[in-house]
Amino acid sequence: MVLQGDSIGQRSETVRRANLSALARDVHSRGTRSRSELGARSGLTRTGIGALVAELSARGLVSEERASPQGTPGRPSVLVQPNSDAAVVLALEIAVDSLAVAVVGFGGRVHYLHRVDRPRDRFSVDETVADLVELARGVRGRPPVRDALIGIGVAVAGITRRADGFVHFAPNLGWRDVPLGARLAEAFGSRVPIAVSNDADLGVLAEHRRGAAVGTDDVLFISGEVGVGGGVIVDGRPLAGAAGYGGEVGHLPVNPAGLACHCGSIGCWETEVGERALLARAGRRPEGGRGEVEAVLRDAAAGVPEAVAALDSIGRWLGFGLAGLINVLNPQLVVLGGLFGRIYPQVGETLRGELDRRALLSRLCMVRVVPAALGVDAPLLGAAELAFEPLLADPAAWMLTPARRPYIQSTDQTRPRWQSQI
C-alpha cells in the first residue's frame, strides 16, 4: 500500500514503485497472466502496464511470450510469466519433530523440498543451527541458489520477534531468548536478509497465498502440533498485533478448572486440544510423540473406545475455543492445520455440534471450517513467502548485476524493519 500511517500525500515516484510492487505480487502469487489481463486488473493503460512489465523484465523477474492464437480475432495476447530461476529464496523450518529446507523461486515454484525427522529430544540451538546448515549444504553451492538467492526465511515453533528473528520462547524446543536470526546469519555466512517468524503465522500466510484460503480476506488458521499455534488474516492482511505476536491462540484460557500450562497459566486451550491432551485421554504417555498419536488414530479407526473418546474430547474442546474466536474475529474461513487437519475427518462432526451450540448464529452461518491444503509444509512454504517480501514490497530496490550474479539490494534503500542485519 502506498499511503503510510503518517503520510497524507504521494509522489509520482512512490506511485510508480507501488504499482511495480503490486504487479510483481500479482505475477508471483497468481502465476503467468496475459498482459491484457494484468492491464484490466490494474486499471492502467496499455502503455502504463507495458512500461511496468518492461521494468520487471529488465530486472529478469518476468519473461514475455506471445500466446499462440486460440482462434479468436485480433492480435494474440502477450503472456507475462514469472522467471522462477531469476530470484529464489531458501526456506527453513524448525519443527519439534523435524527440520526442513526448501528452495522456492519467484512465482512460487518449489525447486527443492527436503524434510528430515528428528527424535523429539531437546536439541540445543547449536545443534539445530548446525543441522540446518548441513541440510542446506546440497543446494547452496548450485544454481539457482548460487546465482539468484535473495533471502532466507525461517519458520520456528515458538514466539518470535520478527524485527530481528529473536525467539522469546519455544517451549516445545526448550528454548528461551534465542537470537536465532543472528545465529543463522552467522552460520550461513549469508549476504542476504534472514527473516524469522512463528510457524503458525507462516502457515496462514502460505494457505492464504497458495492454499485453502486463496481469495479469502478473513481467515483463522489453527494448527495442532505439540503445541497449538494460530494465525489470523484480517481484511486480507496478517493480524500482527503491536509486536508481531498476534494470533497466539494456544494460550486462550478456556478452562478455569483445567490443567497447568507450561506458560504458567491454567486451562489454556493448548492443555485441552494439544497432542499431550489427546495422548493422556487415550491412556497413553503424554510425551509419547508422533508414533503414539498415529497409534491413537489407528485405534480410533478400529473403534477402540478410549481412542474414540479421546478424539471426541479434542473435537469438543476445539469447538469450544473456536466458537469464541469465531465470535470475536468473524472469519469467513477456519483452516485446520497439522494434527487438527489430520483428525478433521474423525472430529469434524463433534466440532460442528459444539460450534452450533456456542457460536453466534450471525457468524456461524458464514464460516466454513476446512483442513489445510498444504498439509505439514504450510509453515515452510510460508517462510519462503516471507523471504520474498522485500523483493515484492519494492522490486525497484533490487538490481540484477550483468553477470547474473545474486541480487543485491541497492544501498540507498532503508531495509525493511523486520529484516535482521547480516
Next chain:
Amino acid sequence: MVLQGDSIGQRSETVRRANLSALARDVHSRGTRSRSELGARSGLTRTGIGALVAELSARGLVSEERASPQGTPGRPSVLVQPNSDAAVVLALEIAVDSLAVAVVGFGGRVHYLHRVDRPRDRFSVDETVADLVELARGVRGRPPVRDALIGIGVAVAGITRRADGFVHFAPNLGWRDVPLGARLAEAFGSRVPIAVSNDADLGVLAEHRRGAAVGTDDVLFISGEVGVGGGVIVDGRPLAGAAGYGGEVGHLPVNPAGLACHCGSIGCWETEVGERALLARAGRRPEGGRGEVEAVLRDAAAGVPEAVAALDSIGRWLGFGLAGLINVLNPQLVVLGGLFGRIYPQVGETLRGELDRRALLSRLCMVRVVPAALGVDAPLLGAAELAFEPLLADPAAWMLTPARRPYIQSTDQTRPRWQSQI
C-alpha cells in the same frame, strides 16, 4: 487507501481524490494545522498541498487564516482550520438505559449533546424510533443541522449489519431482526445517508480518534453495560470481520461449568463479568439495573464484604478473558468502557494480578490497561464519526450548492456499501 484488493494500478485522478481524502481526515481528526505542517506530513510540495487545501476550501470545509507572527523569521504560516458549521452529522444512541442525540461538526466540534434516561423496560421498536425523532426535533429545524446535515449515525446495543443497518439481535433491548436503518430513514424522512452500527464498535472508533487510544494502532476496547461489548483496532483499522461482526467479545466462552447465556451457549464471558453477574454476586436482584449497581459500588466503598467480593470476582474474570484476548490480539492498549471504566479504580489491582498469571509475558510487558476517556458518550461520538465517513472517504464526491444548502452527494458516485438506501 488507494490500492484495493484486486487493483494493481492507480490513475492520477484516483491519487488526487485519495490525497484529498487523506487531507480531510487529517484536518477532521487533528483540528487546525498550519499548511506547512500538512505539507511536511504529506510529503507533497507547497504547490500540491496548496491545491488540495484550496479544493477543500472551495467546498467550504476549511478556512485559511494567516497565523500571527511568533517572533520567528520568514513568512507567517497559513493555518488551515475545519469549518464546524459547514458539514454536520446527527448522532443517535439507543442504549438500554438511555437514548441520546448529538450534533457534531466537521473537525469534531460537539454542537449539541443531550441524553435522556429511560426506565429499563423493553421498549418496542416503534416507541424507540418515535422517541428518537422527538429527541432530535429541537435541533433538526435549526442551523447548522438545517443547512449542513450530511449524514446520520446510530449506535445501538446489539449485533448489527452495517451494510443496511439491520439489527440481528439486541438481547438487552428485546429486539431480533429489526430493519433499524430503514425504520429510522423513514421516520426521519431524511435525504442523507443513515449508518447504524454496534455501540462497542463505535466506542472504540471514538476512543481511537478522539479519546484514550489516539495514535495507538492496536487497541482492544471492552465495555460493560447490561451486556458486554467490544471493539478491536488492528494496525490502525477496525477489525470488521467478514460481515462487520468482529469484536463481539461478550460471547467468548470462558467457563465450561458456567451459567446459561441468553445467546444459547454456556459460560460466555458476559455471564461472568456483566452487570447481572455483579448484582447476583453482591446478593442483589440481577435485573435491578443501574440503581442497584450504584448501590453495590457504594457498599464496596464502605467495605461491605459481599460488595467487595462481588467486585473482586468481576476483576478476576475480567482478567481471565482479557488475558486470552491479549494473547490472541497482542494489543498495545486495552480501554475499559462503561461499567468496566467506572469500577476500574476498585478492580484494577485484581485484574492486573490475573493478567500477570495468565497473559504471556511477551504481550503483557507492552500492553497498558486504561479506563475510557470519553466515558459513557464514546458510542454516541463514534456514531458521529461513522456518519462523517462518506465525506471523509471521498470529499470530491460532495458538493455544496451555492446558496449554502445541504451537501448532496453527487449522483455519479457509487454509494459506499454500508450506507442504507434512503
